[in-house]
Amino acid sequence: MTETGAIVGAENLSLDIGGVRRLDDVSLxxxxxxxxxxxxxxxxxxxxxxxxxxxLQAPTSGRVTLDGATLTDRDRLRQAMVFQAPVLLRRSVAANVDFALKARGIHDADWRNACLARVGLLERAGDSARRLSGGQQQRLALARALATRPQVLFLDEPTASLDPASALTIETAITEIAGEGVRVILVTHDVAQARRLASDVAFFARGRLVERCDATRFFDAPHSGEAAAYLAGRYVL
Ligand SMILES: Nc1ncnc2c1ncn2[C@@H]1O[C@H](COP(=O)(O)OP(=O)(O)OP(=O)(O)O)[C@@H](O)[C@H]1O
Ligand SMILES: [Mg+2]
Incomplete structure (x- = not known):
């Protein structure tokens, strides 16, 4: 059963870095x-x-909301993020997941193993995390995020360096997680993957929200020339 889950919002969000506007009045x-x-x-x-x-980054103006209220530090414990380039501890695969659990006062080896199994890494539990390949490290980062049972999961190109079978493992996990009611927000450049997974799309260009619609409409008939060009591989910066 698909539940609605936590509602994540941005209201008139702008972000300047070094005097340059990087996010411009984003509301969604x-x-x-x-x-x-x-x-x-x-x-x-x-x-x-x-x-x-x-x-992780305070907006210059506007606000971020969770279930309609301004996001607090405490709320952040309800959320998890897998970064484009995950940072792992110089410890075993299992210890990386245990560390995230321990930060929340939890010790649960069975749950840790279930999370590792979900991303196909259970056999590597005792290996050094730093010796994993790039794709395996991304999968471990996802297992670590899942272990905290987040209500909101941000995934920044989680399959960018994964082989097709590993990407499929992750896609299956993403679909399952969303089906369990977790709010999953996925950044990807993989159009085929986006078509397979997306229920709705937010399309950005130059810090602005250009298009926001359900996935079918976005892929079949994007309104903006920018989105159409991007999907066709013709977007020129
Ligand atoms: N810490 C920073 N200092 C200065 N500029 C930054 C910083 N972080 C991001 N930027 C700039 O802000 C813009 C947006 O960066 P961002 O990383 O959000 O892009 P992105 O959409 O995730 O791109 P990609 O698809 O390449 O991951 C870029 O021009 C980037 O150079
Ligand atoms: Mg990025």
Whole structure:
């Protein structure tokens, strides 16, 4: 059963870095069921948006909301993020997940193993995390995020360096997680993957929200010339 889940919002969100406007008056809400996909060319502001929504970066103006109220530090415990380039501890695969659990006062080896199994890494539990391949590290970062049972999960290009089978493992996990009622907000450049997973799309260009609609409409008939060009591989920065 698909539940609605937590509602993540941005209200007139702007972010300046070094005097340059990187996010410009962004207002949107992630609600409803399924996976929300954020797309847009390199440098559009997708990662910065996720960082703001996860409370890692304070907006210059506007606000971030969770279930309609301004996001607090405490709320952030309800959220998790998998970064484009995950940072892992110089410890075992299992210890990386245990560490995230311990920060929440939890010790549960069975649950940790279930999370590792979900991303296909249970056999590597005792190996050093730093010796994993790039794709395996991304999968471990996802397991670590899942272990905290987040209500909101931000995924920044989680399959960018994964082989097709590993990407499929992650896509299956993403679909399941969203089906369990977790608000999943996924940044991806993989149009085929976005078509498979997205229920709705937010398309950004140059820090602005250009298009916000359900996935079918976005992929079949994008309104903006920018989105149409991006999808056709013709977007020129
Ligand atoms: N810490 C920073 N200092 C200065 N500029 C930054 C910083 N972080 C991001 N930017 C700039 O803000 C813009 C948006 O960056 P962001 O990382 O959000 O892009 P993105 O949409 O995630 O791109 P990609 O698809 O390449 O990951 C870029 O032009 C980037 O150079
Ligand atoms: Mg990015």
């Amino acid at each position: 809400r992630f609600e409803g069921g399924g996976v929300s996909v954020v797309m847009g060319p390199n440098g559009a502001g997708k990662t910065l948006l996720l960082r703001c929504l996860h409370g």
